[in-house]
Amino acid sequence: MHDFILKLSHKIDGSVRYQKTKSFFRALLEDVNYPYKKYFDGFMIALIVISISILILSKSEKIPEWLVEFDLYFITAVFALEYLLRLWISHDIHKYIVSTSSEKNRSERYWSIVKSKLRYMISLPALIDLIAIFPKFRIIRLLKLYHYMHGASSLFNALLKKRFEFIFLGYMLLGVTFTFGSIFYLLEYGVNESLGSYLDAIYWALVTISTVGYGDISPVTELGKVVSMFGIIFGIAMISFVTSVMVSAFSTRFGELRNQDSINSANKMQNVVIINGYGHLGMTIAKKLKIHKSYEPVIIEMDEEKAKQALEDGYNVIQADGSSAKLIKTLYERGNITAMLTLRSSDINNIYFILNAKSVHADSVVYTRLNQIELRPQYEATQVDGLVEPYDVVDTKAFHYLKNHYEVEKKNINFFGYNNKSEHICKMLKKEGIDITIYEIGNESFEAAKSDGFRNVILLDQKSSEIPEIKDGITVCAMNDEALNVYVSITLRANGFTDEIVALSDTKEDNRKLLLSGVSKIFDMYDESASQFVEMIENNVKRVQK
Numbered sequence: 026m027h028d029f030i031l032k033l034s035h036k037i038d039g040s041v042r043y044q045k046t047k048s049f050f051r052a053l054l055e056d057v058n059y060p061y062k063k064y065f066d067g068f069m070i071a072l073i074v075i076s077i078s079i080l081i082l083s084k085s086e087k088i089p090e091w092l093v094e095f096d097l098y099f100i101t102a103v104f105a106l107e108y109l110l111r112l113w114i115s116h117d118i119h120k121y122i123v124s125t126s127s128e129k130n131r132s133e134r135y136w137s138i139v140k141s142k143l144r145y146m147i148s149l150p151a152l153i154d155l156i157a158i159f160p161k162f163r164i165i166r167l168l169k170l171y172h173y174m175h176g177a178s179s180l181f182n183a184l185l186k187k188r189f190e191f192i193f194l195g196y197m198l199l200g201v202t203f204t205f206g207s208i209f210y211l212l213e214y215g216v217n218e219s220l221g222s223y224l225d226a227i228y229w230a231l232v233t234i235s236t237v238g239y240g241d242i243s244p245v246t247e248l249g250k251v252v253s254m255f256g257i258i259f260g261i262a263m264i265s266f267v268t269s270v271m272v273s274a275f276s277t278r279f280g281e282l283r284n285q286d287s288i289n290s291a292n293k294m295q296n297v298v299i300i301n302g303y304g305h306l307g308m309t310i311a312k313k314l315k316i317h318k319s320y321e322p323v324i325i326e327m328d329e330e331k332a333k334q335a336l337e338d339g340y341n342v343i344q345a346d347g348s349s350a351k352l353i354k355t356l357y358e359r360g361n362i363t364a365m366l367t368l369r370s371s372d373i374n375n376i377y378f379i380l381n382a383k384s385v386h387a388d389s390v391v392y393t394r395l396n397q398i399e400l401r402p403q404y405e406a407t408q409v410d411g412l413v414e415p416y417d418v419v420d421t422k423a424f425h426y427l428k429n430h431y432e433v434e435k436k437n438i439n440f441f442g443y444n445n446k447s448e449h450i451c452k453m454l455k456k457e458g459i460d461i462t463i464y465e466i467g468n469e470s471f472e473a474a475k476s477d478g479f480r481n482v483i484l485l486d487q488k489s490s491e492i493p494e495i496k497d498g499i500t501v502c503a504m505n506d507e508a509l510n511v512y513v514s515i516t517l518r519a520n521g522f523t524d525e526i527v528a529l530s531d532t533k534e535d536n537r538k539l540l541l542s543g544v545s546k547i548f549d550m551y552d553e554s555a556s557q558f559v560e561m562i563e564n565n566v567k568r569v570q571k
Contacts, residue, residue, distance in 0.1 A: 034119040051114045054107075054172075058289075066173035069107070073166045076100050080163050097160050104166070108154045115145040187274045194267060198234070201263070205256045206230035212249045219243070234260035280344060287323070287343045288352075292359040294321040294341075298562060299356065301347035301378055302368040303331045305532075306394060306415065309555040310366065311340055317559065320363060325352070348374065350381045357386045364390040364410075364562045372400045379407040392561055394554070411561045415554040419529060420449045423501075423548045427527070430499050431459050436524065437498030439464065441513050443474040443482075446529045447503035455479065464493060466504075492516040502528045502544065507535040511542045518543035 037043050052059040079096045082088050118138055145151055150171060157166045184191070210226035219242045220226060229242040233256040244250045291297055298314055300307045303326040311322040324340045325347040326332040332344040345352055347367065356362060367378040375393045382389045392411040395404060404412055427438055427450070438454065438461045440447050454461055455478065462481040465471045474482045483493065492513055500517060502510035507530070514526050528539045531550040539547055 031122060034122040037119040047114060047117075050110050054111060054114065069103075070170065070173050072100050072103060073169060076163055076166055096163070101158060101160055104154070104169075105158045108151075108158060111151070111154060112142070112145065116141050118142075184271070184274050186277075187270050190270045194263070194270070198263065201256075201259055202227060202230045202234060205234065205252060205259075208252050209244070209249060212246055212252065213244060217242070217245045217249070230256060233257060234263065236260045236264065284343050284345055287341050288355055290341050291321075291323045291343075291356060292361065294323070295361055296320045296363045296566075297356075297361050298322050298363055299325060299365040300368065301325045301366065302370075303328075303335045303342075304368060304370065305551045306554055307366075307368045308335075308338070309551040310368070310558050311335075311338070313555050313559050315339075320562065323356075348378045348381050350385055353382050353385045353389075357389065362389070363566060364392060366392050366394075366558060368394045370396060372396050372403075376400075376403060376407055379404075379409050383408060390565055392558055410565070411558075413554050413557050413561075415531070415550045416445060416449065418553045418557055419446075419548045419550045420453070422553060423527070423529060424450050424453045426546075426548075427454060427499065427501070428457060428459065430525070434499070437462060439495055439498055439500045441465075441500070441502050441510070442504035443470045443479075444503065444505055446505070446531065447501065448473075448477075450501075450529075451479065452477065466509075492520070494520060495522055497522075497524050499525045499527060502526065502539070507532050507539070510544075511535070511538050514539065514544050515542040 053062055053065050056062060076096050079088065079092055083093065116138075122134070122138075146155070153165060153168045153171070156162045157169050206223070206227040206229065209229055210220070210223050213220045213226070220229070225242060232239055232242075233253055236257060244253050296319060298320045300311055300322055303311070303324050307324065307326075311324065314320045314322045322340055324332070324335040324342045326335055326342060326344060327346055329344065332342050335342045343352070347369075353365075365378075365382055367375045369375050369378070372395070375396075379391050379393060382391050390410050392413065393404065393409050395401060395412045395414040398414060398417075401412065430436075431438060431454075438459065440451060440461055440463045443451065443463050443465050451461060451463065451474075460481065461479070462483065463474050463479055464483050464485055465474060466485045466487045468484070471482060471484045485493070495517060500513075500522070502513050504510050504513070510528055510530075514528070517526060525545045526543060528544045528547045529550075530536055530539065530547050536547055536549060
């Protein structure tokens with residue numbers, strides 16, 4: 026017998042037709058993303074509605090005999106067939122037998138198979154399916170909607186995750202009900218005419234604790250009334266506990282459902298660009314892509330406030346950990362992703378995202394933001410398709426602009442601020458033999474500029490609101506505090522400065538203030554970097570099309 030079962034298992038395992046048939050039914054019954062499942066679910070929901078309608082109408086009206094027979098035979102047969110199919114696809118027995126064929130303990134192996142099937146059969150959904158087959162229990166068929174209404178099944182699964190809390194609540198409810206019921210019985214029996222048995226006392230306790238209070242049984246003794254008051258207080262506390270558990274479970278699940286809906290929407294789009302991180306840079310890129318109209322930005326953001334902002338801005342948002350390999354795999358299923366951008370302020374997070382993307386889909390196109398220049402080798406080791414160092418982008422453009430201005434106008438260049446915004450530009454200008462004057466309010470930055478070989482470095486008094494009088498030349502506002510840049514610009518204009526004022530900005534919100542204060546041109550780190558990202562995406566698309 027064992028040899029026959031083993032031979033049959035090997036034959037089934039090698040049968041392509043069998044595997045395709047089982048995969049079809051598994052997808053039809055369980056895979057919410059399977060195209061034909063929605064039609065199957067609609068059909069089953071219609072059968073349940075018809076069956077329950079026939080049951081209700083048969084109690085109050087005379088209905089045609091053929092309708093009753095349709096319910097008793099056809100609908101019952103469909104539900105029986107569905108139950109058998111669900112039992113069949115619950116486990117791949119043949120694979121287990123083939124994989125354990127070398128083991129000697131046959132009885133233990135077959136017992137494991139039986140246990141796996143029994144475990145499914147005694148699960149709540151399977152028991153509902155089994156009971157719903159019998160016409161006598163047709164009303165139970167309403168509970169089968171759990172299978173066909175994805176939202177309802179998701180909420181049920183959310184409640185199952187809180188089973189420990191509900192089990193604790195069940196024990197607590199049982200204990201409190203029998204305690205109050207027993208005390209009420211001892212105090213009221215023989216005195217209260219409406220209390221005829223111990224069951225009546227338990228019924229009263231449950232009605233009181235649930236705060237329903239039908240009023241058919243009420244205390245007549247003083248102590249009985251005191252017990253009732255305590256029962257009501259306990260009941261309110263328990264209802265609050267249940268409510269908090271359910272709200273917690275549902276809020277978590279609603280977030281998961283929103284993410285699933287966003288993923289489904291992304292799968293239906295064309296030329297999707299995934300943006301991991303909705304900071305200033307991610308926001309700017311998304312806006313440029315939206316204006317471009319050739320690409321569909323999809324935002325991945327874990328932070329609740331940023332995700333909410335992205336939703337308000339009209340983007341498709343997935344509130345999740347962008348480095349999740351499972352999420353990346355799901356997004357790549359439809360093959361509609363043009364590129365992925367990871368724009369986190371943490372290089373470690375960016376590198377981890379790239380590695381996950383490349384491991385899931387080797388041909389994935391990933392571009393990233395480089396925060397620390399010394400980590401470039403690590404990024405290159407991940408085989409990332411493109412790197413953008415935000416400050417470097419601005420530095421290059423600002424350098425060429427200032428150099429051309431100097432060569433044409435032959436006027437001085439004045440820098441307010443020597444920091445990560447301006448340090449590289451100053452060094453490039455110095456290398457070209459262009460003299461610049463640096464104004465700095467911080468002692469540390471002042472010393473850094475001096476040690477880097479700059480001769481014209483002036484330390485300003487932090488406590489003084491006075492700005493040096495500058496007659497002409499281009500002035501660059503590059504202080505870390507944008508409020509100081511605004512103050513410098515507006516003060517220079519107030520003092521009659523008419524030449525050009527340039528600002529190096531890494532704070533998108535303050536650009537309007539800078540323009541109002543008299544700044545002639547802004548080199549926006551985010552805007553320039555975003556333009557470079559979009560350019561890389563377009564160049565890659567053109568390369569692929571060739």
